[in-house]
Amino acid sequence: AQTVTQSQPEMSVQEAETVTLSCTYDTSESNYYLFWYKQPPSRQMILVIRQEAYKQQNATENRFSVNFQKAAKSFSLKISDSQLGDTAMYFCAFINAGTYKYIFGTGTRLKVLA
Amino acid sequence: EAQVTQNPRYLITVTGKKLTVTCSQNMNHEYMSWYRQDPGLGLRQIYYSMNVEVTDKGDVPEGYKVSRKEKRNFPLILESPSPNQTSLYFCASSLIRDRGGYNEQFFGPGTRLTVL
Numbered sequence: 001a002q003t004v005t006q007s008q009p010e011m012s013v014q015e016a017e018t019v020t021l022s023c024t025y026d027t028s029e030s031n032y033y034l035f036w037y038k039q040p041p042s043r044q045m046i047l048v049i050r051q052e053a054y055k056q057q058n059a060t061e062n063r064f065s066v067n068f069q070k071a072a073k074s075f076s077l078k079i080s081d082s083q084l085g086d087t088a089m090y091f092c093a094f095i096n097a098g099t100y101k102y103i104f105g106t107g108t109r110l111k112v113l114a
Numbered sequence: 115e116a117q118v119t120q121n122p123r124y125l126i127t128v129t130g131k132k133l134t135v136t137c138s139q140n141m142n143h144e145y146m147s148w149y150r151q152d153p154g155l156g157l158r159q160i161y162y163s164m165n166v167e168v169t170d171k172g173d174v175p176e177g178y179k180v181s182r183k184e185k186r187n188f189p190l191i192l193e194s195p196s197p198n199q200t201s202l203y204f205c206a207s208s209l210i211r212d213r214g215g216y217n218e219q220f221f222g223p224g225t226r227l228t229v230l
Binding site: 035047100101102107 | 149154155156157158162164170172173204206216218219224
């Protein structure tokens, strides 16, 4: 069965610093998609970034980038120049291509300190 | 405005009293899904639908029912709620791209359900 593991339940970072959230997954398939979603205190789920497994280039979205290590089954999220508005729960998610079943991790609660 | 709406946003009910949480999207998305969020467990998929009249179980379908009679609506039904179904529920929708590509899911605002 596919699993997604986020081993850091809570993290904190100083404003303007860089932080990396870890995510590992387990699958026997070779084609899949990975996502990071952000859930601020408002509870609204917002897509941060998406990675397609067959693309070797790491995805980036402004201050957010991923380190995708396919062989290690690792998909970490790096947030540069952290802002107070980045304070949120972050979820890593996975889906195998050709299926419609998403697997989410347990989340990492990130607090950005002023 | 493109959005996913859920109703009600908050609900307190008693064990065994049937309830329905509605979900509607105005983006003409084929794919819709229900999740529950519990502390320490993250989001877990309950049911999903690839299109009208096509639904399938997620990881935690026990105690829930769904239907997809129209493309825009995907209600979640609890026939006989129990306290262990107390949770935060999210509905989501997305386009299904060709060749199995996956777009982002758009999430509703969530429904906080308490079963006494």
